[in-house]
């Protein structure tokens with residue numbers, strides 16, 4: 001019997017509204033992608049406040065840090081002032097023991113300043129680390145829950161950047177920018193106050209220098225930061241090309257691409273080297289210019305201050321010496337005033353990068369995670385395993401249908417084979433059953449309940465999914481199998497392998513089930529990897545099993561063992577198999593033949609052969625190919 005079902009697509013106003021509210025919007029993803037290009041962002045009060053929220057659990061550390069910031073801002077000008085005071089006081093009065101005592105006081109103050117500095121640095125780094133640690137954990141947990149649609153549109157490198165470079169930029173913002181700026185700004189204010197007190201006219205003359213320093217540092221900062229960015233970007237191009245070349249070394253050797261790859265790599269290394277040279281050139285101008293600037297500024301002070309002191313007439317020579325002492329204080333204070341300008345400029349630049357990082361991180365964290373279910377979704381108890389597709393349509397990209405009005409019903413315990421040409425929509429159909437995606441139109445129902453109404457965790461726990469790639473995590477065979485049911489004992493893991501009749505194969509591995517599988521399972525053969533995945537699914541004992549059969553060929557003996565294990569695994573469960581093995585197809589209770597996203601034939605192997613349609617044609621091709 002062949003049934004080409006064409007039931008009307010189920011479209012209810014509520015469903016559509018629920019979906020648009022729940023599903024991760026492409027607009028959100030596009031917005032996130034656009035942010036990738038943004039290297040700097042203006043200061044935003046909203047972002048700053050949100051970042052500060054992350055310091056809340058560490059209020060004690062943060063508040064002590066603020067205390068040390070305040071002390072630092074006061075202590076540094078105080079030290080400068082103290083030196084002048086010693087010159088004006090005991091030195092000018094030729095009081096040697098007083099000089100020694102005051103210098104002792106100066107040393108004590110310096111010691112205290114260093115202790116405060118120690119805590120200022122330590123607490124800031126601790127706070128930065130606390131915030132970054134929490135952010136990283138939150139981003140990772142969030143990424144684990146993101147729907148597949150997110151990963152379809154987001155490159156792996158970008159996901160990694162959120163956790164690595166963006167959070168590092170945020171760290172700079174939290175740990176350095178705010179507190180260093182407060183220390184330096186406080187120091188500038190106090191120094192300005194002291195200078196005004198000692199010589200308001202001289203201070204006003206020097207104040208003209210401030211914008212000059214700001215402009216020079218600003219100009220070079222911009223150029224240098226671009227140069228540094230170019231260096232970083234060219235370096236990441238080198239590392240990613242290197243990773244690709246090492247990963248693809250077999251293809252490189254197979255296609256004799258050594259020379260071409262070497263030429264590309266040489267170009268990248270040369271670019272990187274040029275960017276480094278540019279950075280060196282700019283630093284070579286900037287730093288000496290800054291130094292010259294401060295010498296120039298000392299020269300102005302000497303001339304103006306000296307002119308004032310020498311030009312005045314003093315009734316008492318001690319008064320003149322007092323003026324020298326004030327000039328020394330002035331010297332120290334002016335250093336305290338001008339030195340922070342460049343530092344604050346650098347912090348300002350860091351803050352813009354931190355803002356861009358924070359914006360990307362928060363935009364990612366704000367993407368809806370619970371997009372795969374309705375708000376009133378409920379947990380399901382143990383399911384029976386009936387699966388229904390009713391008028392299901394699906395689009396990865398808006399407007400591009402890859403499934404069109406798909407209708408079928410799978411009863412508890414049935415094995416359904418999905419067959420069809422490449423790109424016909426087989427994998428997509430099983431991804432909808434796995435709830436990796438929700439249908440664009442129509443309904444997927446499990447035990448009669450629309451999947452959107454089922455709390456995802458409670459459903460997924462009862463699904464067994466074995467994909468073509470047979471993905472294994474770094475760890476032992478035993479650990480990989482146990483992933484099917486983390487609380488399972490070793491004995492239960494062995495029992496699952498025994499039940500699939502493949503324990504002997506796994507025990508023959510160098511260290512039995514304790515053998516390390518290597519990165520992505522590279523220490524095991526394809527057939528062994530597949531068996532580990534079967535054991536994992538067997539241990540989970542799911543009601544619904546979803547299997548994308550591997551196409552890669554394995555040797556004859558393993559093939560027959562895999563086939564037997566598969567039969568045991570499928571028994572008694574509702575199973576959907578994207579079938580590539582003839583034996584699996586033949587034994588299926590029903591075969592769905594897909595063509596360009598539609599189910600065009602449905603029936604058993606015998607029925608469909610008898611029908612003489614697409615399946616019969618595919619079958620002949622298959623027989624021909626395997627003979």
Ligand SMILES: Nc1ncnc2c1ncn2[C@@H]1O[C@H](COP(=O)(O)OP(=O)(O)OP(=O)(O)O)[C@@H](O)[C@H]1O
Nearest residue numbers: 152396397402420421422423424425426427428429
């Ligand atoms: N993540 C995706 N984003 C956009 N389009 C996709 C995505 N995955 C698959 N498609 C497209 O959807 C269509 C159906 O793909 P699907 O993987 O379901 O086919 P298939 O029948 O399983 O093919 P194969 O036998 O080659 O695995 C194809 O045109 C494919 O290009």
